[in-house]
Amino acid sequence: MKYAILIYGAEADWASQTPEEMGKAMEAYFAYSDALAKAGKAITGQELAPVATAKTVRILGGAPVVADGPFAETKEQLGGFYLIEAENEADALEWAARCPGAQHGTIELRPCIEH
Numbered sequence: 404m405k406y407a408i409l410i411y412g413a414e415a416d417w418a419s420q421t422p423e424e425m426g427k428a429m430e431a432y433f434a435y436s437d438a439l440a441k442a443g444k445a446i447t448g449q450e451l452a453p454v455a456t457a458k459t460v461r462i463l464g465g466a467p468v469v470a471d472g473p474f475a476e477t478k479e480q481l482g483g484f485y486l487i488e489a490e491n492e493a494d495a496l497e498w499a500a501r502c503p504g505a506q507h508g509t510i511e512l513r514p515c516i517e518h
Contacts, residue, residue, distance in 0.1 A: 405515035412508030448485035
């Protein structure tokens with residue numbers, strides 16, 4: 404079954420890191436990505452651009468309305484994701500807990516609906 408591992412964190416925390424701290428954090432993500440791939444779990448994953456680049460689209464009165472930024476003000480923003488193939492929920496939860504983002508933010512695990 405496919406699961407999305409959604410990585411939430413405070414962008415301000417990332418922006419305040421030194422280049423050395425950022426390098427160590429990225430090394431942890433690269434290692435995690437490699438572990439997912441070697442275990443045959445990885446489907447895809449991607450870091451997202453800063454939330455300031457986000458657009459929100461809604462239909463109002465039958466017409467699309469585009470606004471800058473995320474829909475809701477939150478302390479944590481969606482910063483990236485992994486799409487994995489897991490044997491079951493327990494397997495997916497184990498991989499979600501191993502994600503480096505769990506150390507400094509929140510990981511949301513969502514099963515994918517396959518048609």
